[in-house]
Amino acid sequence: MPELPEVETIARNLREGNGSPPIPGQRIVSFSTDWPRHVAHPSLHTFNRRIQNREIVDVKRRGKYLVFPLDHETLLIHLRMSGDLRLAPSQDPKDRFDHTIFSLDNGWDLRFSDARKFGRVSLYEDPEVVLGRLGPEPLAPDFTHDRLANMLHARKRNLKPLLLDQSFLAGLGNIYTDEALHQAGLHPLRRSDSLTKVEVKRLWRSIRESLNMGIRHNGASIDWVFRGGDFQRHFRVYKREGEPCFKCGTQIQRTVVGGRGTHFCPRCQSEDQL
Template sequence: MAEVPEVEIIVRDLRQAVVGRRFTDVEVPAPAAVRFPSPPEFIEELKGRRVTDARRRAKFILLTLDDGRMLAIHFMLWGDLKLVPRGSERPAATLVVLALEGGEELHLTDTLGYARVAVGRAPETAARLKLEELGPEALDEGFTPEVLARQLRRRKSPLKTVLLNQRVLAGLGNRDADESLWQAGLDPRRLASSLTTEEVVRLHRGIRAVLEEGLKLRGTQRDLFGVQGQAKHRRNVFGRTGAPCPRCATPVSHLRIGGRNTHWCATCQPPESAPSTPAQSSLL
């Protein structure tokens, strides 16, 4: 599953291996993978363009091109991007092929077929993808407990639902939300607005710890060069329904919250909150 650590690793690899190179040819075996413009226009707008930068916004891979356009790639759930020698065998799940000068090409694949690409002038592309509406990035230096408290205040929805709202926090996915809440000892069913100052600090610490561990281990998927990351998809609670909690051995609970599978430890993540100052009053 491609979440922030997996996408960030790919972006770092792209900076190393692709920035500075031109696209010499483009193929779109799966036209539905192109959000905009039309597939023929997509091909023409990319051919001959040089990649000048690579960055991430939430789970979007954003490649800046030398003519002011921006190529956006989103893996959705199981998309993947590989840099391979030109003419390499293409999996049946190949959606887009981007040939590069120097005899290599990028293969965008997705066994589910959901991964998407788009290209256009950078401001227009950002606007169409609503990038400016996304919340703060959890990996940015400016993401502090105070920022998290401000994003959570007045949110009368369960913590799990709020953490997956991209306008609240950009890019945190289902797996990493469950793991962050476990690290913080917070019940995913708690109202986001009910967190105390100390609980917000714990949640902030948990989010950063989970994402930074994922980066250190280079994610759960293969990177741009095909090297398997060492992070585990099934971590402490995510996807481990009924298995013993690593901290207390209580069987891991499971429930669908906001339509998303949610895992937590009923002992380590109690539903009650300790009485203390509300987060929004002391962190803002």
């Protein structure tokens, strides 16, 4: 479920509280998991020992990571493909996907639900060890189109796989990449070093507008309807194979690029530009 807008939505809800108490200020009184591989670092034993009695000071996001600065060390959670984080009263029954649970001192649980079990939690004294490998934040003020131009021109890669590379740019996933490329009118296989200044600026604006639109709609993910996220009703190409492009009416095509399903309009994002 999670790309940047979904992770941002989760972080905001946890931080502000949304039908549940805000997380900052709460203390973790116990930790349990029925899927030990959720714990990526340090060892399960060490993680369990060090997480006890830590106060959660804040909830932030970096790329697709949820970042919880604690009174000592920092907890990182990555939702991968199917993860979700939500607060529930401790006495509420767990559902079958609630694999990892942080019990808080206010009677609530922070529950990591994860059907496919790809998600990871970790604890670092210096989270930059992990977060420092990420590319820039696409919504940060210092992410200018000039900077994007320099980044693109320094590489010779197809646009779609490059935009999905988290060490290039942090936060885009398969949905928002397809959406941004369509809005920019760029073919997914276009080489990064061939973009003109005008095209870079269009891509830059499209990336930011797609992500902001996702955040405005509280995320896109299909399974998120119950949480109010409804961006999936606004997809321009993703999951719309065979349906008409809203801009020109041509049928949206689906191909595979870099092993990922890729949706685009063969007219608005013509192969002629390759």
